[in-house]
Amino acid sequence: xxxxxxxxxxxxxxxxxxxxxxxxxxxxxxxxxxxxxxxxxxxxxxxxxxxxxxxxxxxxxxxxxxxxxxxxxxxxxxxxxxxxxxxxxxxxxxxxxxxxxxxxxxxxxxxxxxxxxxxxxxxxxxxxxxxxxxxxxxxxxxxxxxxxxxxxxxxxxxxxxxxxxxxxxxxxxxxxxxxxxxxxxxxxxxxxxxxxxxxxxxxxxxxxxxxxxxxxxxxxxxxxxxxxxxxxxxxxxxxxxxxxxxxxxxxxxxxxxxxxxxxx
Amino acid sequence: xxxxxxxxxxxxxxxxxxxxxxxxxxxxxxxxxxxxxxxxxxxxxxxxxxxxxxxxxxxxxxxxxxxxxxxxxxxxxxxxxxxxxxxxxxxxxxxxxxxxxxxxxxxxxxxxxxxxxxxxxxxxxxxxxxxxxxxxxxxxxxxxxxxxxxxxxxxxxxxxxxxxxxxxxxxxxxxxxxxxxxxxxxxxxxxxxxxxxxxxxxxxxxxxxxxxxxxxxxxxxxxxxxxxxxxxxxxxxxxxxxxxxxxxxxxxxxxxxxxxxxxxxxxxxxxxxxxxxxxxxxxxxxxxxxxxxxxxxxxxxxxxxxxxxxxxxxxxxxxxxxxxxxxxxxxxxxxxxxxxxxxxxxxxxxxxxxxxxxxxxxxxxxxxxxxxxxxxx
Numbered sequence: 206x207x208x209x210x211x212x213x214x215x216x217x218x219x220x221x222x223x224x225x226x227x228x229x230x231x232x233x234x235x236x237x238x239x240x241x242x243x244x245x246x247x248x249x250x251x252x253x254x255x256x257x258x259x260x261x262x263x264x265x266x267x268x269x270x271x272x273x274x275x276x277x278x279x280x281x282x283x284x285x286x287x288x289x290x291x292x293x294x295x296x297x298x299x300x301x302x303x304x305x306x307x308x309x310x311x312x313x314x315x316x317x318x319x320x321x322x323x324x325x326x327x328x329x330x331x332x333x334x335x336x337x338x339x340x341x342x343x344x345x346x347x348x349x350x351x352x353x354x355x356x357x358x359x360x361x362x363x364x365x366x367x368x369x370x371x372x373x374x375x376x377x378x379x380x381x382x383x384x385x386x387x388x389x390x391x392x393x394x395x396x397x398x399x400x401x402x403x404x405x406x407x408x409x410x411x412x413x414x415x416x417x418x419x420x421x422x423x424x425x426x427x428x429x430x431x432x433x434x435x436x437x438x439x440x441x442x443x444x445x446x447x448x449x450x451x452x453x454x455x456x457x458x459x460x461x462x463x464x465x466x467x468x469x
Numbered sequence: 470x471x472x473x474x475x476x477x478x479x480x481x482x483x484x485x486x487x488x489x490x491x492x493x494x495x496x497x498x499x500x501x502x503x504x505x506x507x508x509x510x511x512x513x514x515x516x517x518x519x520x521x522x523x524x525x526x527x528x529x530x531x532x533x534x535x536x537x538x539x540x541x542x543x544x545x546x547x548x549x550x551x552x553x554x555x556x557x558x559x560x561x562x563x564x565x566x567x568x569x570x571x572x573x574x575x576x577x578x579x580x581x582x583x584x585x586x587x588x589x590x591x592x593x594x595x596x597x598x599x600x601x602x603x604x605x606x607x608x609x610x611x612x613x614x615x616x617x618x619x620x621x622x623x624x625x626x627x628x629x630x631x632x633x634x635x636x637x638x639x640x641x642x643x644x645x646x647x648x649x650x651x652x653x654x655x656x657x658x659x660x661x662x663x664x665x666x667x668x669x670x671x672x673x674x675x676x677x678x679x680x681x682x683x684x685x686x687x688x689x690x691x692x693x694x695x696x697x698x699x700x701x702x703x704x705x706x707x708x709x710x711x712x713x714x715x716x717x718x719x720x721x722x723x724x725x726x727x728x729x730x731x732x733x734x735x736x737x738x739x740x741x742x743x744x745x746x747x748x749x750x751x752x753x754x755x756x757x758x759x760x761x762x763x764x765x766x767x768x769x770x771x772x773x774x775x776x777x778x779x780x781x782x783x784x785x786x787x788x789x790x791x792x793x794x795x796x797x798x799x800x801x802x803x804x805x806x807x808x809x810x811x812x813x814x815x816x817x818x819x820x821x822x823x824x825x826x827x828x829x830x831x832x833x834x835x836x837x838x839x840x841x842x843x844x845x846x
Contacts, residue, residue, distance in 0.1 A: 268748050303750035314745035318763050328749035
C-alpha cells in the first residue's frame with residue numbers, strides 16, 4: 206500500500222456553501238423542502254425552475270435575506286442563523302457572512318441618491334473601513350472592468366438598465382466576495398441589454414469566481430454552468446452537468462419545463 | 470408689445486362675459502385698495518415709532534450695552550443661511566444682484582431708522598451671508614461638514630447670547646433663535662421617534678407610538694405650559710430658565726409631527742434598497758444614515774420646511790410663559806401710552822417682517838427640493 210495515498214473524504218471539494226435538509230415556509234406555504242446542495246469553491250451553479258418554485262428564495266437564503274426554519278446552511282464555514290436565532294439578534298453574525306457574499310438583484314437596487322462611483326465605494330468605506338481615497342480608486346478599477354469608467358459620476362437614473370446592472374455587479378465585487386449570488390440579473394432588462402450583463406458574468410466565471418445564478422437564460426446556463434439545479438415546487442428534482450440536464454433530463458417534469466422554456 | 474399685452478388681457482381677463490364682469494368689479498377694487506394702502510404707507514403712517522422702538526422689536530429687553538452679542542448672532546445666522554444656500558443654489562448673477570440690492574436697501578433703512586453704525590452692521594452681516602453663499606458653493610463643501618458647521622453656529626449663538634441671562638432674550642432675535650434651535654432638536658428627536666416606531670424591539674415601538682399619538686392629540690400651548698410648570702416640580706432645587714423650558718416644550722411637541730413626516734418618507738424607500746444595503750453587510754446604523762434616511766428625508770423636505778414655518782409662527786405662543794417674542798415686543802411698544810395711536814404701523818411692520826421671513830424660508834425650501842431631486846427617486 207502506498208503510504209501517501211489520501212483518504213477519499215479529504216480530497217472532496219472545498220465546500221463554500223453547504224446546504225443540508227433546509228426547510229423554509231412563508232406562514233403555511235412550504236417554499237423549500239429538504240434542500241441538499243453543496244457549492245464548491247470556484248464552481249458556477251445555475252438554478253432553474255418555474256416561477257414560484259423557490260429558486261430565488263433559495264439563493265436569497267444564502268446571504269440571509271430569507272430566513273429558514275430548519276436544516277443547516279453554512280457559508281464560508283459560518284453557520285447561518287435560523288429564524289429562531291434571529292429573533293434574539295444575530296445581525297452581527299449575518300453581517301460577517303454577508304461580507305463574503307455578493308448579491309445582484311433583478312431590480313438592480315442601486316442607491317439612487319449616489320453616483321455610480323459612490324454606489325461602488327460606499328460599502329468598502331462604511332463596512333470594511335477603507336479610506337475614501339482607496340475605496341474610490343478601487344471603485345474606478347471595478348467600473349473600468351465592467352466597462353463603465355466613463356459613467357462613474359452619473360447617477361443611476363442617467364444610466365440604462367444594462368449599465369445599472371453592471372454598476373450593481375461592480376458594487377458587489379467591491380466587497381471582494383468569495384461567492385456571488387445572481388437573482389435573475391437579466392429579467393428586468395430590455396433584450397438588447399442582456400448581452401452586456403451576461404458578458405460581465407462570463408468574465409467572472411472565467412476568473413474562477415464562485416457563483417450561484419438564478420436565470421431563465423438557458424443558453425447562458427449551458428455555457429457557463431458547472432452544474433445545473435432544477436427546482437420544482439420547492440424540491441431539488443435534478444442536479445447535473447448542463448449536458449445531463451439539458452440533453453438527458455431524467456424527470457418528466459424537467460423535460461416539460463425545458464420544452465416550455467426552450468421552445469422560443 | 471402692446472398687442473401681446475392686449476391679447477393676454479383679453480384671454481385672461483375678458484375671455485367670457487362672466488370673466489369680463491368679474492374683472493370690471495375686482496380690478497378697480499384692487500387698484501383702490503392698493504392705492505389706499507400705498508398712500509397710507511408712504512404718506513400717512515408715522516414710521517418713526519418703528520425706528521424709535523427698533524431695539525425693542527429686535528431684541529426685547531436685552532441689555533443695550535450688550536448688543537454686540539445680538540449683532541454677533543445676526544451675523545452668524547446670516548452666515549449659516551448663506552452657507553445653507555451655497556450647498557444647493559448656484560449664486561447666479563441675477564440672484565446676486567437682487568440680493569445686493571436688498572442688502573443695500575436694508576442697510577440704508579436700518580441706518581435711517583436707527584443710526585449709521587447699525588446700518589453698517591446690518592449690511593455687513595448680510596454681506597457675510599452672501600460671502601458664505603459664494604464661498605461654500607465654490608468650495609463644494611461636504612454636506613456632513615456643513616451640518617457640523619450649522620450645529621457649531623447654533624452653539625456659538627447660545628454661548629455668546631447667554632451671559633446676560635436667558636430671561637432677557639426677546640424680540641425677533643428670540644423668535645429666530647428659538648426657531649433654529651427647536652428645528653434642529655425636533656428634527657433629530659423626530660427621526661429617532663420615527664425609527665423607534667419602526668423598530669423590531671416591541672417596547673421601543675410601543676413607547677414611540679404612544680408618544681407620537683399623545684403629542685398629536687393635545688394642543689401646543691398645553692404642552693408648552695405643562696413643561697413650564699412641571700420642570701420646577703421635577704427639579705425643585707435648580708432653576709431652569711423659562712426660555713429653555715419653552716424650547717423643550719416646542720421640541721417635544723413638534724417632534725411628534727416630524728416623526729410622522731419622516732415615517733411617511735421611510736415608507737417611501739423601496740424594500741430593495743434595504744436588501745441591497747443588507748447584502749453589502751451594512752450595519753443598521755450605516756443602512757439608516759447612508760441609505761434610508763437620505764432618501765426618506767428627500768421626500769419629506771417640503772413638509773419639514775413647512776414644519777419650520779409652523780415653529781416660527783408658533784413661537785409667538787411663548788408669551789404665555791412670560792417670554793417676549795417678536796409679536797409680544799410689538800404689543801409691549803403699543804402698551805406705552807405714547808405710542809397708543811401707532812397700532813397700525815406696528816402691526817403692519819410685524820406682518821411685513823413675518824411675511825418676508827416666511828417667504829425666504831419657502832423660497833429656500835423650493836430650491837432645496839430641486840437640488841435634492843437630482844438622481845432618481
